[in-house]
Amino acid sequence: MNKITDIFAQKDRTYSFELFPPKTDQGYENLKNTITKLAALKPDFFSCTYGAGGGSRDKTLDIVEFIEKEHHITAMAHLTCVLSSRNEIKAIIEDIQSRGVRNILALRGDPPQDQPDWQPGPENFRYASELCSFIREHFDQNFGIGVAGFPEGHILCKDRDKDAGFLKLKIDSGADFVITQLFFNNQDYYDYVKRLRNLGVTARVIPGIIAITNYQSLLRFTAMCGATVTDEVKEIFEPIQDDAEKVLQEGIHFAVRQCRDLLDNGAPGLHFYCLNKVSPVDQILEAVRV
Numbered sequence: 001m002n003k004i005t006d007i008f009a010q011k012d013r014t015y016s017f018e019l020f021p022p023k024t025d026q027g028y029e030n031l032k033n034t035i036t037k038l039a040a041l042k043p044d045f046f047s048c049t050y051g052a053g054g055g056s057r058d059k060t061l062d063i064v065e066f067i068e069k070e071h072h073i074t075a076m077a078h079l080t081c082v083l084s085s086r087n088e089i090k091a092i093i094e095d096i097q098s099r100g101v102r103n104i105l106a107l108r109g110d111p112p113q114d115q116p117d118w119q120p121g122p123e124n125f126r127y128a129s130e131l132c133s134f135i136r137e138h139f140d141q142n143f144g145i146g147v148a149g150f151p152e153g154h155i156l157c158k159d160r161d162k163d164a165g166f167l168k169l170k171i172d173s174g175a176d177f178v179i180t181q182l183f184f185n186n187q188d189y190y191d192y193v194k195r196l197r198n199l200g201v202t203a204r205v206i207p208g209i210i211a212i213t214n215y216q217s218l219l220r221f222t223a224m225c226g227a228t229v230t231d232e233v234k235e236i237f238e239p240i241q242d243d244a245e246k247v248l249q250e251g252i253h254f255a256v257r258q259c260r261d262l263l264d265n266g267a268p269g270l271h272f273y274c275l276n277k278v279s280p281v282d283q284i285l286e287a288v289r290v
């Protein structure tokens with residue numbers, strides 16, 4: 001299938017959906033139905049996450065291959081390199097290539113909780129930038145490469161200028177575009193893009209969007225990934241957190257406002273963290289797509 005950069009050559013904006021591999025066979029079958037419904041919304045591409053340490057490897061690759069072969073929509077395999085040796089990563093990328101998949105989101109990932117002190121050895125990758133260089137060295141231009149970006153700085157590097165410098169290193173090492181961590185204050189995204197442009201990064205920086213559907217899980221998730229729950233979000237969702245229907249409606253309103261503002265201010269599309277669900281992303285996309 002296409003490289004995502006080929007889609008960029010045709011379109012100023014892209015709309016994409018991120019999925020994760022389910023843990024059970026039944027979950028996998030359910031996801032196939034969800035993908036069929038999401039595919040009907042005509043996204044420009046899908047992506048599927050990958051367990052750090054390789055836990056979900058085959059499922060990730062099965063899902064992206066299924067999307068491309070069954071639905072003829074471009075898909076991107078996330079690939080984390082933490083814990084894997086260079087030879088192992090090479091074999092996985094060969095597997096990705098043999099399935100006809102042409103896009104990789106090159107990530108470092110995090111050591112698992114039961115190995116918090118894991119340190120890379122000479123055969124391992126230290127940062128995602130090294131994975132980008134490795135893909136270009138061994139697979140040349142066969143893949144479009146995306147990388148993760150952090151408008152608020154990565155949780156381990158809250159110095160935003162320094163973190164933006166590390167992002168530039170990923171682009172200089174061969175990455176083509178950036179997908180951001182979720183955020184709720186658009187100004188953080190605008191400042192991030194400006195910071196990157198000042199460093200000479202011209203690549204597309206696609207904002208990652210999550211719709212708030214459950215306030216308590218939002219608090220748990222943001223605590224793990226380091227995204228800020230803004231005062232505005234707290235003021236809207238804290239008082240209604242026990243009313244699931246109200247949270248859903250406000251979640252849609254918030255996301256629609258956020259997405260419209262991003263598109264009005266030049267964002268090159270939207271990447272939705274779907275959480276393997278069709279709703280409410282279907283409603284949000286319908287309201288904001290231009």
Ligand SMILES: Cc1cc2nc3c(=O)[nH]c(=O)nc-3n(C[C@H](O)[C@H](O)[C@H](O)COP(=O)(O)OP(=O)(O)OC[C@H]3O[C@@H](n4cnc5c(N)ncnc54)[C@H](O)[C@@H]3O)c2cc1C
Nearest residue numbers: 049050052078107108109127128148154156157166180181
């Ligand atoms: C869009 C998106 C998709 C994701 N998908 C997945 C997924 O599928 N599976 C998964 O497990 N995780 C996923 N993650 C989470 C990601 O794995 C974590 O954020 C992880 O902690 C870092 O990965 P990275 O690729 O950003 O690492 P890197 O870019 O390597 O950065 C890691 C840390 O090192 C610092 N750093 C980078 N380069 C250097 C350097 N040269 N010297 C010193 N410090 C440096 C950075 O500032 C950062 O603190 C995703 C994140 C995003 C935003």
